[in-house]
Amino acid sequence: MLGAVxxxxxxxxxxxxxxxxxxxxxxxxxxxxxxxxxIYFLTFLPxxxxxxxxxxxxxxxxxxxxxxxxxxDGLALLFALMITGVGSLVFLYTAAYLKDHKYLDxxxxxxxxxxxxxxxxxxxxxxMSLFIFWELTSISSFYLxxxxxxxxxxxxxxxxxxGITGIGGLLLLGGAVxxxDVAGTYRISEMLMLRDVIxxxxxxxxxxxxxxxxxFTKSAQFPFHFWLPGAMKAPTPVSTYLxxxxxxxxxxxxxxxxxxxxxxxxxxxxxxxxxxxxxMVYSAFHIIFRTDLKGILAYSTISALGILVFLxxxxxxxxxxxxxxxxxxxxxxxxxxFLITGIIDxxxxxxxxxxxxxxxxxxxxxxxAGFVAALISGGVPPTLGFVGKDLIYxxxxxxxxxxxxxxxxxxxxxxxxxYAGFVAGVKPFMGKLPEKFEKLHLPxxxxxxPPLVMTLAGLVFGLFPGLIESAFAKPxxxxxxxxxxxxxxxxxxxxxxxxxxxxxxLLLGTVLYFTLKPKHALENAxxxxxxxxxxxxxxxxxxxxxxxSRLWTNFFQTGYLRHYLSxxxxxxxxxxxxxxxxxxxLEIDFSTLTELTIYEISILLMLLSGVLYxxxxxxxxxxxxxxxxxxxxxxxxxxxxxxxxxxxxQFSVDTLTVILFVLxxxxxxxxxxLSDTGxxxxxxxxxISFGILITLLILRVLNEPKNTEITEYxxxxxxxxxxxxxxxxxxxxxxxxxxxxIEISVLIxxxxxxFGLLKLRLKSRDKK
Amino acid sequence: xxxxxxIITGVLYASGIYMIMRRSMVKLILGIILLxxxxxxxxxxxxxxTKGEPPIIDSAEKVLEGVYAxxxxxxxxxxxxxxxxxxxxxxxxxxxxxxxxxxTDDLDQLNTTDEDS
Numbered sequence: 001m002l003g004a005v006x007x008x009x010x011x012x013x014x015x016x017x018x019x020x021x022x023x024x025x026x027x028x029x030x031x032x033x034x035x036x037x038x039i040y041f042l043t044f045l046p047x048x049x050x051x052x053x054x055x056x057x058x059x060x061x062x063x064x065x066x067x068x069x070x071x072x073d074g075l076a077l078l079f080a081l082m083i084t085g086v087g088s089l090v091f092l093y094t095a096a097y098l099k100d101h102k103y104l105d106x107x108x109x110x111x112x113x114x115x116x117x118x119x120x121x122x123x124x125x126x127x128m129s130l131f132i133f134w135e136l137t138s139i140s141s142f143y144l145x146x147x148x149x150x151x152x153x154x155x156x157x158x159x160x161x162x163g164i165t166g167i168g169g170l171l172l173l174g175g176a177v178x179x180x181d182v183a184g185t186y187r188i189s190e191m192l193m194l195r196d197v198i199x200x201x202x203x204x205x206x207x208x209x210x211x212x213x214x215x216f217t218k219s220a221q222f223p224f225h226f227w228l229p230g231a232m233k234a235p236t237p238v239s240t241y242l243x244x245x246x247x248x249x250x251x252x253x254x255x256x257x258x259x260x261x262x263x264x265x266x267x268x269x270x271x272x273x274x275x276x277x278x279x280m281v282y283s284a285f286h287i288i289f290r291t292d293l294k295g296i297l298a299y300s301t302i303s304a305l306g307i308l309v310f311l312x313x314x315x316x317x318x319x320x321x322x323x324x325x326x327x328x329x330x331x332x333x334x335x336x337x338f339l340i341t342g343i344i345d346x347x348x349x350x351x352x353x354x355x356x357x358x359x360x361x362x363x364x365x366x367x368x369a370g371f372v373a374a375l376i377s378g379g380v381p382p383t384l385g386f387v388g389k390d391l392i393y394x395x396x397x398x399x400x401x402x403x404x405x406x407x408x409x410x411x412x413x414x415x416x417x418x419y420a421g422f423v424a425g426v427k428p429f430m431g432k433l434p435e436k437f438e439k440l441h442l443p444x445x446x447x448x449x450p451p452l453v454m455t456l457a458g459l460v461f462g463l464f465p466g467l468i469e470s471a472f473a474k475p476x477x478x479x480x481x482x483x484x485x486x487x488x489x490x491x492x493x494x495x496x497x498x499x500x501x502x503x504x505x506l507l508l509g510t511v512l513y514f515t516l517k518p519k520h521a522l523e524n525a526x527x528x529x530x531x532x533x534x535x536x537x538x539x540x541x542x543x544x545x546x547x548x549s550r551l552w553t554n555f556f557q558t559g560y561l562r563h564y565l566s567x568x569x570x571x572x573x574x575x576x577x578x579x580x581x582x583x584x585x586l587e588i589d590f591s592t593l594t595e596l597t598i599y600e601i602s603i604l605l606m607l608l609s610g611v612l613y614x615x616x617x618x619x620x621x622x623x624x625x626x627x628x629x630x631x632x633x634x635x636x637x638x639x640x641x642x643x644x645x646x647x648x649x650q651f652s653v654d655t656l657t658v659i660l661f662v663l664x665x666x667x668x669x670x671x672x673x674l675s676d677t678g679x680x681x682x683x684x685x686x687x688i689s690f691g692i693l694i695t696l697l698i699l700r701v702l703n704e705p706k707n708t709e710i711t712e713y714x715x716x717x718x719x720x721x722x723x724x725x726x727x728x729x730x731x732x733x734x735x736x737x738x739x740x741x742i743e744i745s746v747l748i749x750x751x752x753x754x755f756g757l758l759k760l761r762l763k764s765r766d767k768k
Numbered sequence: 769x770x771x772x773x774x775i776i777t778g779v780l781y782a783s784g785i786y787m788i789m790r791r792s793m794v795k796l797i798l799g800i801i802l803l804x805x806x807x808x809x810x811x812x813x814x815x816x817x818t819k820g821e822p823p824i825i826d827s828a829e830k831v832l833e834g835v836y837a838x839x840x841x842x843x844x845x846x847x848x849x850x851x852x853x854x855x856x857x858x859x860x861x862x863x864x865x866x867x868x869x870x871x872t873d874d875l876d877q878l879n880t881t882d883e884d885s
Contacts, residue, residue, distance in 0.1 A: 612783070623794075649850065687785040688782045694810070702814075711840055716832070725826075727839040736843065757862060
């Protein structure tokens, strides 16, 4: 399985080097990758439908418990087949749809990267590798949405999608780490045994919220749904593959996968059912107001995702089976409808449903695919859609509370989805063909065969629901439901309540389709409500954040040294000053202090007057001379206090500095009074408080006993080990010899710099 | 004595910081030197000061014993003095060069990277 996951990554890497050969006729060959993977996964079907679960483990970072462990059970196989199956058709379709596009190879690269990441996601048994693949899908979808990167709104949509799903990825990481911490393992298959430990843990609610956040952002649940309609800026194959069939279902997959681990009763049901219900009804109503085919499909996709979350929230076996079947149903009809929309867009150049009509006369096979897709979407017998819808009603009707309310929600959503399917799949082909479309012709079979294949599959599965039952529904129910109970999928249940509900749905849907026509007026009406839409609120938030950070930066990054220094000093004063104010005792043990003599006092007075004179004099030369006094007082001080080496160094360095200064300053102008008095006072106050702070700190430190361990080591070993009697020298040239060598090289660099600056002739400037 | 030296260190810090905040480049360098001296004194003080007992082993002895000044702060300060000399020399020449090219000693006029300002 590792090979299967890596294949897509390797292929996209291969395209980086050999991409130019895949731009022309060879492009269609890339679909061999998903097709062979599809066949590979089909070979597992007998084993998995017999109830087997296949594990495979490759060590990656075993010390963190992060491994590439894969598991193939009913759920993983369902998704793997969907990813590779829809992937094959999309790869074929793209070869014709983006024929001769100059970046076709790049597109295939992103697409196979995405496919590999998605396969890794659904096959991972390790939460950490699942997270990594989850992020990879976000990143590859960013590139795919922004594929037309010369368009501003394309880039913006890609960024929005990345932002929202990126937040979800962070939440997932948080959830995974917490869950791994509570369970003591990152392997999902091992967590299954620890369900009670996890649901009883104090972090349970937090884990649940984090995982929910991840799933809701990825699967475009209210209020994070808005990135999905925006993502429709991507080329149609991307919308088909990522935003209807696979990636947006990753969140649903996560919830599905976590059901046996986290389904801990009331809170699980409450959150998932309410979020799912709000999403499905909210976006189903949005469909009415759309005239763009892709917009209609986007909102109906969100609504379908809402249904899936809702069903997982109900969480009974019936609901989980309904969800599994509905995932297949939705992938089949929604991917077909997207592909059909792509054909219409490609041929007519418009996706405006109010302008499209009568296209069946020029593209009959597409019209057939559209019609069947609409039937599946509406749940008309004998398609798989009918089976799926029945299962949904069964799940809602048998839920322990609010059964009737939930059923009504499900019915109204289904009615609107019926309408969406027919508007997108049937309406463009009905009626009279406008003149401007008469010259159109049927596109390449590579484009119309994929939707036809998918819709026919929907028809076949509907006639023989046993296929789905044995392949996916039962293995999924066995691993994901809490208690397994045998069941059978049937197209015909006899006359009962559910059949009645189905009939009502179909009837209302048909009425809606014939009475309600998509109009621009409706679209404009809803646009006025955009002000309170979550998308705009979030956009305003992010704009506000940008404004705030600009102000913040402008306030702190002024480019003036004194501002930076003032801020640093003020911050230190506040921080340390607070500490000193709250927790400080100044006890000075006068007995340990060295006594004062007249020599020292005179030196200190010299030092002090030198410093003050340096600061306050108006003459530059006088300041330098006073600085020399300061330096010489220092060397005397060092001499008194047992540091002859320091005294010597300070003396020579100070002399040199003063000489250098005088040589240079000779040519400089006089001091100007540059800053006003107020600023001087402000700076003075800051500096003096800082000086006081330092003094207090020193006094505080002098109270502490001193650690003499290292000193004693040197005192003992300076002669024994290094044969030197001046310990300071021994430290410098022997114990820390390499430091000194580096110090010398620093000096050499400085000397070179000085030399260069002195000799440099800026000729072009001098001439001016 | 330590108390007075602590106060002097504070004075050096305060005057150093104050000079660095001035707009003149020469004052900036003077400030850096003063601040550097303050830091040296701080390190010296924290190593505790000892009068008249340099850390040098007697010619007859092999191990330093009894009361002696701590050699570690001294080694640190020696390094610091030498390095800061390198910095000062470079900074002084840089100021000279800047003045020659731009005819100004005012830091605020160096705030832009534009050639013609």
